[in-house]
Amino acid sequence: MPLPFLAADRDSPGSPPDRPLPHYGADDHWRRPYRPGPWRVAISALTLLIAAYLLLSALIIALAGAPAGATVTLTTAALAIAFALRLLRIGVWVSPRGLRRVGMLRTRTLRWREIARVRTVQQPVQWLSLPRSVQGQALQIERRRGEPLRVLLTTHSADFLGRPEAFDRAADVLEAWAAEHS
Structure with missing residues (x-):
């Protein structure tokens, strides 16, 4: 079963790390130029494990004859599953149309024409948020107009902690996309 939100298409053998991702025919095909980090995957897996126990608990509670308790437990399990899946989707996504930053509760999309420059800077960054x-290091977006954006990626985020070469590859790919489309 393919899981496109987990794989970076550019990690195929023989592809240079700074080459922009190939385009597909549809402008709506969004892709992440890097793989989610082990911290993000581990937290999602642990959350899904807890959700499995909650689902089993809901079944036992329902068989015991307490439908209200089973409903609350089932709702909690559904929220845990939604949290784990959303946690895996968090990150930066690109397409020929623009750049999309997916957060836990909010998604923000910028067209390439709104972006003046994407660059890597050395600065204090938050450790695992x-x-x-x-x-x-942090990857910043300079907009043509409007308020400055929050930092896109950092070397100490859940995707890149302990993987500086993965950060460098992702930053190079995002900078190449910005240079190609701006």
């Missing part, structure tokens, strides 16, 4: 800051 916690309040603690450490020195690292």
Whole structure:
């Protein structure tokens, strides 16, 4: 079963790391130029494991004759599954139309013509999105007009912690997409 949200198409053998991803015929084909990191996948897997226990609990509670408790437990399991799937979708996605930043609760899409420059800078970044800051690299977007955007990717995020070469490849691909389409 293909899981396109987990695989970066550009990781095929023999493809240079800084080449933009190939285009498909449809302009609506969004793809992530990197793989989700082990921290993000581990948290999602743990959440799905808890959801499996909750589903089993809901079945036992329903068989015991407490439909209200089973409904609450089933709803909690459904929320846990939705959380795990959304956690796997978080990240930066690109297409010929623009750049999309998917967050837990909000998604923001920018057309390439709205982006002036995408660049990598050395600055303090949050460690795993916690309040603690450490020195690292960040990928920033400079817009042609409007307020500045939050940092797209960092070397200490859940996708790139302990994988600096993956950050460099993802930053190169995003910069190449921006240069090609801006």
